[in-house]
Amino acid sequence: MSRRVVDIDRARPRVAVHKFASCDGCQLAFLNLGETLLTVAGLVEFVHFAEAGPVDPDAEVDIAFVEGSVATAEDCARIARVRARSRYLVTIGACATAGGVQALRNLADVGAWRDAIYASPQYIDSLAVSTPIAQHVKVDLELWGCPVTSRQVLAALRALLFGVAPVEDDDKVCLDCKRRGRVCVMVAQGIACMGPVTRTGCGAICPSVGRDCYACFGPAENINTPALGRWFEGLGLAPSAVARKFLSINNGAAPFTEAGLRWRARGAPDGEA
Amino acid sequence: MSETRNIAIHVPVLARVEGEGALHLDVRGGRIEALSLRIFEPPRYFEKFLEGRDTAELPDLVARICGICPVAYQMSAVHAIEALSGIDPGPWVRAMRRVLYCGEWIESHALHIHLLAAPDFLGYDNAIAMAAAHSEALRRGLRLQALGNDIIRLLGARSVHPVGVRVGGFHHAPAPDAVAALRARLEASMPEAEALVAWTAQLALPESDQDFVSVALRHDAEYPMNAGRLVSDRGLDIDAAEFDRHFEERQVPHSTALHCRLHGEPYLVGPLARLNLNADRLPAATRRLLDAAGLRLPSRNLYHSIVARALELHAALVEAVALLADYRAPGRPCTDAPVRAGIAYGCTEAPRGILWHRYELDAGGLIRAARIVPPTSQNQARIETDLRADLEAFGLDRPDDALRRRCETVIRNYDPCISCATHFLDLRVTRS
Numbered sequence: 001m002s003r004r005v006v007d008i009d010r011a012r013p014r015v016a017v018h019k020f021a022s023c024d025g026c027q028l029a030f031l032n033l034g035e036t037l038l039t040v041a042g043l044v045e046f047v048h049f050a051e052a053g054p055v056d057p058d059a060e061v062d063i064a065f066v067e068g069s070v071a072t073a074e075d076c077a078r079i080a081r082v083r084a085r086s087r088y089l090v091t092i093g094a095c096a097t098a099g100g101v102q103a104l105r106n107l108a109d110v111g112a113w114r115d116a117i118y119a120s121p122q123y124i125d126s127l128a129v130s131t132p133i134a135q136h137v138k139v140d141l142e143l144w145g146c147p148v149t150s151r152q153v154l155a156a157l158r159a160l161l162f163g164v165a166p167v168e169d170d171d172k173v174c175l176d177c178k179r180r181g182r183v184c185v186m187v188a189q190g191i192a193c194m195g196p197v198t199r200t201g202c203g204a205i206c207p208s209v210g211r212d213c214y215a216c217f218g219p220a221e222n223i224n225t226p227a228l229g230r231w232f233e234g235l236g237l238a239p240s241a242v243a244r245k246f247l248s249i250n251n252g253a254a255p256f257t258e259a260g261l262r263w264r265a266r267g268a269p270d271g272e273a
Numbered sequence: 274m275s276e277t278r279n280i281a282i283h284v285p286v287l288a289r290v291e292g293e294g295a296l297h298l299d300v301r302g303g304r305i306e307a308l309s310l311r312i313f314e315p316p317r318y319f320e321k322f323l324e325g326r327d328t329a330e331l332p333d334l335v336a337r338i339c340g341i342c343p344v345a346y347q348m349s350a351v352h353a354i355e356a357l358s359g360i361d362p363g364p365w366v367r368a369m370r371r372v373l374y375c376g377e378w379i380e381s382h383a384l385h386i387h388l389l390a391a392p393d394f395l396g397y398d399n400a401i402a403m404a405a406a407h408s409e410a411l412r413r414g415l416r417l418q419a420l421g422n423d424i425i426r427l428l429g430a431r432s433v434h435p436v437g438v439r440v441g442g443f444h445h446a447p448a449p450d451a452v453a454a455l456r457a458r459l460e461a462s463m464p465e466a467e468a469l470v471a472w473t474a475q476l477a478l479p480e481s482d483q484d485f486v487s488v489a490l491r492h493d494a495e496y497p498m499n500a501g502r503l504v505s506d507r508g509l510d511i512d513a514a515e516f517d518r519h520f521e522e523r524q525v526p527h528s529t530a531l532h533c534r535l536h537g538e539p540y541l542v543g544p545l546a547r548l549n550l551n552a553d554r555l556p557a558a559t560r561r562l563l564d565a566a567g568l569r570l571p572s573r574n575l576y577h578s579i580v581a582r583a584l585e586l587h588a589a590l591v592e593a594v595a596l597l598a599d600y601r602a603p604g605r606p607c608t609d610a611p612v613r614a615g616i617a618y619g620c621t622e623a624p625r626g627i628l629w630h631r632y633e634l635d636a637g638g639l640i641r642a643a644r645i646v647p648p649t650s651q652n653q654a655r656i657e658t659d660l661r662a663d664l665e666a667f668g669l670d671r672p673d674d675a676l677r678r679r680c681e682t683v684i685r686n687y688d689p690c691i692s693c694a695t696h697f698l699d700l701r702v703t704r705s
Binding site for chain 1: 326330444
């Protein structure tokens with residue numbers, strides 16, 4: 001992924017917010033800004049942001065924020081058009097960046113799933129896989145998180161308006177816990193926490209409320225998933241339960257897919273792996 | 274024979290709804306020949322990938338169905354699991370869950386009233402365009418929305434996909450000083466919520482009179498959120514476990530959301546249906562605002578939905594203030610729920626209406642099957658019925674642009690959350 005900085009020469013840069021397969025939660029990083037939303041709308045021009053009102057999906061923009069994963073044949077064509085019309089493309093959230101929780105279909109027989117839910121599956125346009133945006137087009141910046149925070153989105157936007165490269169933190173949640181003086185839930189309470197392999201940015205909120213991190217910000221840099229899996233096993237988790245820890249919100253992120261499938265195979269009866 | 278004219282209008286995307294959809298309208302000889310609300314939000318197969326997961330994972334997974342109402346999904350899920358388990362998490366958990374839900378109602382209703390619906394009634398394309406002329410009203414709305422988010426944050430650490438809820442209660446209890454500080458802000462905001470109700474009541478809302486069935490939860494003493502029986506204004510009075518005997522989901526060719534019908538007929542869920550069935554359960558202060566607003570109930574005018582949302586927002590604020598009074602943190606904020614095999618049912622009032630869950634659990638506490646019926650799939654048939662009646666009363670000979678705006682306004686009355694139901698309005702009108 002390049003860290004190209006976009007040259008924005010307009011006084012009020014043109015911004016689009018596009019939606020693919022998602023829960024709409026990452027767009028709320030804008031819509032939940034309160035009165036700050038009006039300040040942001042003064043700094044940039046939202047030319048396409050369907051949920052907020054402006055609709056012009058094919059407009060040329062300086063910055064495009066993309067929420068959601070590619071899940072249908074039509075999505076494939078649409079993301080190519082978005083890329084062609086956007087100078088700088090930012091993915092927001094786990095769906096756009098890693099395929100989302102719905103990427104669990106990639107590990108299953110999606111045809112059987114569709115047929116189980118819909119009586120007339122021939123009407124449903126659905127690819128066998130749910131994939132991140134970067135698998136289809138060049139992405140300039142990826143913001144992890146399920147959901148991304150307003151702070152992440154505003155920091156990225158502000159950096160781009162300054163003409164500098166946005167900084168993304170890829171430390172582990174553990175470091176954030178230490179900085180905040182939280183007692184480790186795994187060491188102190190034996191709770192199977194994903195903090196050691198998960199990217200920070202959430203504010204270490206789960207350990208802060210006394211529970212396990214469940215990796216909604218995706219993998220951190222330089223992680224040791226085998227060691228964490230063995231820890232979980234030592235805490236009494238069955239291999240299938242260890243697998244589910246990795247195969248959750250960010251199951252489509254490569255280090256988690258790999259670790260999850262390895263534990264799933266260990267948990268399967270002989271011959272079914 | 275008169276000259277035949279075919280007009281096809283293509284509006285790229287229905288704005289100001291949560292998700293993506295399209296409307297196809299076929300007009301022949303001055304009458305609506307065909308009308309279908311198409312939902313093409315890509316299916317995400319939630320019900321299938323819940324299979325094989327542990328019930329402890331449910332609150333985090335089902336939240337991802339909807340970024341706007343994750344609390345609703347968490348609530349229906351934990352109530353279902355606890356009902357099967359046979360536990361009662363007690364009064365503190367019950368009160369704090371209601372506070373959490375109040376936060377989501379305030380956030381969701383404020384967002385819908387100001388960012389999605391109000392521009393229709395004030396003649397703007399969107400809220401940002403409305404900002405100059407209606408600055409104070411818009412800013413008040415955004416402040417209330419932020420306040421709702423702060424309530425969710427108190428108990429859930431963040432407002433979208435909060436992390437505080439677990440089967441049996443909460444992971445933590447907020448500190449008394451944090452509760453006291455937020456409660457003071459909620460009390461101070463009461464005049465803004467009152468002003469909001471009066472503001473929605475003076476909007477120039479269209480007249481409409483339609484016959485429809487309202488469905489909501491009903492509780493002995495409370496305005497319904499987490500608990501109650503499922504009732505209608507036509508005599509339905511059932512437990513959530515009896516849902517399948519009265520309601521039927523079926524697929525229609527034009528939608529990735531399944532349509533749900535009650536005894537074969539379309540029905541309404543959401544704020545206006547709740548208000549029609551539960552006005553006597555509103556807090557006294559909200560009832561006074563209802564009387565002052567001059568809204569006569571039951572209402573047969575879906576355009577009153579924006580007033581209903583404002584009233585519910587006020588009621589939620591009153592409730593949250595009351596429930597957080599004399600707050601004390603409990604010894605432990607949750608109760609253990611023993612694992613039991615069987616079928617679990619849960620139904621709560623999401624901001625957009627009843628949200629029904631059904632889970633089959635095995636003896637190890639793993640989910641064998643899941644079914645989720647969200648509010649928008651329940652309202653979908655009602656929206657189509659409403660559009661037919663409304664457009665014929667409005668006049669099909671109007672310009673296409675006026676028809677499109679009218680269709681969008683009707684649809685927004687229901688605040689459809691298409692992400693939940695499975696995307697926005699791509700209107701095609703064919704005339705001959």
